[in-house]
Amino acid sequence: MLKHAQFPLYALALALFAFAPELVSPYHLSLLGRFLAFAILALGLTLVWGYGGILSLGQGVFFGLGGYCLAMHLKLAALPPGEIPDFMQWSGLTQLPWFWAPFRNPYFALAALFLVPALLAAGLAWLVFHRRVGGVYFALITQALALALSTFVISQQPYTGGFNGLTDFSSFLGFTLTDPSTQRLLYWLTLAVLALAFAFCSWLVRSNFGKLLTAIRDGENRVRFLGYNPTPYKVAVFALGALLAGLAGALFTLHVGVISPALIGVVPSIEMIIWVAVGGRASLAGAVLGTLIVNFGKDWISSAMPDLWLIVMGLLFILVVTALPGGLTGLGASLRRPVPAFRFPFRFPERKPSSAPTVSIVAPEAEDLP
Amino acid sequence: MTAPLLEVRDLTVSFDGFKAIDGLSLSILPRSVRVLIGPNGAGKSTLLDTIIGRVRPAQGHIVFQGRDITRTPEYEIVQLGICRKFQAPGILDSLSVFENLALAARHHRPWWSFFRFGLEADLTERVEEILDLIHLRDKRDAPARSLAHGQKQWLEIGMVVASDADLLLLDEPAAGMSHAEVEQTAALVKRLSARHSLIVIDHDMTFVAQLDAPVSVLHMGRLLKEGSLDEVRSDPQVASVYLGRVEEDALGRA
Ligand SMILES: Nc1ncnc2c1ncn2[C@@H]1O[C@H](COP(=O)(O)OP(=O)(O)O)[C@@H](O)[C@H]1O
Numbered sequence: 001m002l003k004h005a006q007f008p009l010y011a012l013a014l015a016l017f018a019f020a021p022e023l024v025s026p027y028h029l030s031l032l033g034r035f036l037a038f039a040i041l042a043l044g045l046t047l048v049w050g051y052g053g054i055l056s057l058g059q060g061v062f063f064g065l066g067g068y069c070l071a072m073h074l075k076l077a078a079l080p081p082g083e084i085p086d087f088m089q090w091s092g093l094t095q096l097p098w099f100w101a102p103f104r105n106p107y108f109a110l111a112a113l114f115l116v117p118a119l120l121a122a123g124l125a126w127l128v129f130h131r132r133v134g135g136v137y138f139a140l141i142t143q144a145l146a147l148a149l150s151t152f153v154i155s156q157q158p159y160t161g162g163f164n165g166l167t168d169f170s171s172f173l174g175f176t177l178t179d180p181s182t183q184r185l186l187y188w189l190t191l192a193v194l195a196l197a198f199a200f201c202s203w204l205v206r207s208n209f210g211k212l213l214t215a216i217r218d219g220e221n222r223v224r225f226l227g228y229n230p231t232p233y234k235v236a237v238f239a240l241g242a243l244l245a246g247l248a249g250a251l252f253t254l255h256v257g258v259i260s261p262a263l264i265g266v267v268p269s270i271e272m273i274i275w276v277a278v279g280g281r282a283s284l285a286g287a288v289l290g291t292l293i294v295n296f297g298k299d300w301i302s303s304a305m306p307d308l309w310l311i312v313m314g315l316l317f318i319l320v321v322t323a324l325p326g327g328l329t330g331l332g333a334s335l336r337r338p339v340p341a342f343r344f345p346f347r348f349p350e351r352k353p354s355s356a357p358t359v360s361i362v363a364p365e366a367e368d369l370p
Numbered sequence: 371m372t373a374p375l376l377e378v379r380d381l382t383v384s385f386d387g388f389k390a391i392d393g394l395s396l397s398i399l400p401r402s403v404r405v406l407i408g409p410n411g412a413g414k415s416t417l418l419d420t421i422i423g424r425v426r427p428a429q430g431h432i433v434f435q436g437r438d439i440t441r442t443p444e445y446e447i448v449q450l451g452i453c454r455k456f457q458a459p460g461i462l463d464s465l466s467v468f469e470n471l472a473l474a475a476r477h478h479r480p481w482w483s484f485f486r487f488g489l490e491a492d493l494t495e496r497v498e499e500i501l502d503l504i505h506l507r508d509k510r511d512a513p514a515r516s517l518a519h520g521q522k523q524w525l526e527i528g529m530v531v532a533s534d535a536d537l538l539l540l541d542e543p544a545a546g547m548s549h550a551e552v553e554q555t556a557a558l559v560k561r562l563s564a565r566h567s568l569i570v571i572d573h574d575m576t577f578v579a580q581l582d583a584p585v586s587v588l589h590m591g592r593l594l595k596e597g598s599l600d601e602v603r604s605d606p607q608v609a610s611v612y613l614g615r616v617e618e619d620a621l622g623r624a
């Protein structure tokens with residue numbers, strides 16, 4: 001499953017993280033908890049982008065959907081019987097909207113936080129990929145989706161809580177969320193989910209599916225002429241990435257006690273790309289590492305100089321795209337042999353011989369056939 | 371008379387009005403080798419593009435094993451039994467030599483078998499054989515991008531063989547190879563003809579001579595001449611085409 005040589009290292013890291021509640025302050029523990037939730041999303045993005053070559057600039061959408069699915073339940077669970085959420089009352093609603101009602105059931109909410117992001121992602125990916133729309137367009141479509149969803153949530157204040165999002169939760173499945181013991185449990189739960197997701201993803205990338213995914217990234221057209229239809233595999237990995245993002249969003253909502261449109265729009269979605277790019281886009285350990293480093297860095301910089309972060313983020317993005325395409329985990333390789341930062345879209349050999357090892361942000365374009 | 375494996379009937383392919391293939395007909399018998407030659411731009415690669423579904427013809431049909439595949443999706447054409455090597459190596463850079471071959475070998479396996487590791491035992495045996503066939507045994511686990519040019523060509527030939535297709539299309543398999551490599555490639559092609567039918571495109575006349583197979587000459591999307599290499603070589607029209615002296619109207623009479 002995992003490479004044997006690396007196994008002790010991962011076990012050690014897991015043990016260290018498991019003891020974190022004893023080692024760090026409650027403030028840092030709460031940060032670590034939410035960053036570990038982010039790391040679950042980053043694992044999904046590594047599969048989608050690093051292995052599948054599909055750049056998604058809308059991962060915040062799936063994170064948000066997972067978060068909102070759980071938040072709707074938490075909001076309802078915090079109400080006395082018969083009442084509707086405060087923001088609905090302010091907007092003049094007297095009855096709970098029909099699509100809110102099933103979220104009273106925690107198990108419905110749990111199922112929804114997996115299914116809603118995964119199904120939306122699968123539908124979108126299928127629509128785009130089966131028509132062989134290229135990677136750049138897909139990236140733009142996902143970005144448009146992030147913009148559309150965050151704008152929509154803000155505009156539908158009576159139904160979504162608008163700009164402020166959903167907050168003021170009290171308990172989940174009988175656990176009081178503000179309890180320090182619940183906070184610790186939640187931390188361990190997040191760590192356990194991350195560890196499981198990590199093990200699953202490591203298994204997946206070494207399976208035949210992972211090899212095929214890598215092949216599709218290297219040459220989608222070539223793979224077609226080896227007898228494979230790439231579409232279902234691309235759809236599957238994109239849906240899996242969305243599922244992990246939704247799970248991350250739900251855990252994040254439990255940690256922080258709020259989910260709002262500010263967390264799911266275009267800018268957060270681009271930040272997610274940076275977490276993965278910094279760690280090394282095709283490395284699962286790099287995804288976790290990159291997420292922790294970038295987020296602790298962000299916390300540190302923002303508390304010192306709040307305006308600086310956006311600039312640092314932009315510079316980081318440029319740096320990893322141009323100078324360090326392998327990220328931190330690819331640092332050794334980058335130093336050993338210089339890797340050209342950009343790769344021209346894959347052309348069929350007849351028209352243009354392909355060159356040496358190259359990396360691109362977006363998967364090679366599908367060549368259009370007359 | 372045996373039924374042809376592949377029949378190209380009255381095929382026309384045009385790119386914005388320019389006819390790269392112009393009313394071409396051709397048939398390939400089972401377990402035979404056919405060599406396609408012709409000057410640059412004659413339409414040889416385009417013919418292969420059309421057979422594998424990469425380019426759709428304006429007119430005409432392609433029939434494989436009695437089945438019309440003119441509009442069949444590319445990956446289904448491979449599953450039916452046609453696989454192609456591209457002109458410059460189209461291998462998957464990040465995968466190892468073995469993984470490239472394994473990918474090509476297991477295209478017909480059901481989707482759930484993708485959620486397991488490695489290659490099925492029956493296919494492993496075949497792939498290991500192919501490793502010897504293409505002289506890449508000691509590069510088995512090397513990433514494909516690290517191979518030399520000639521080795522990449524061989525790897526792609528190996529992938530086409532691994533697909534176990536009945537009809538193999540090799541687009542300039544010996545291009546850019548050393549003299550010794552060209553000889554080995556010719557021997558390889560002849561060995562393959564025991565199990566597969568092949569269409570081989572090449573410019574290198576020493577390579578073509580070693581194949582010792584019927585030759586079709588393509589020019590401006592049409593079939594100019596068919597016959598043995600010697601017959602074709604001694605044809606004045608073919609000679610003038612290669613020297614670039616043929617006139618449009620001379621072709622019209624051909
Ligand atoms: N996708 C395409 N779009 C436009 N023209 C093309 C395309 N593919 C091939 N051609 C043209 O068709 C002609 C035949 O090309 P090709 O089949 O590659 O020749 P060759 O016999 O050298 O393999 C050439 O003139 C080429 O420019």
Ligand SMILES: [Mg+2]
Binds near residue numbers: 350
């Ligand atoms: Mg050609």
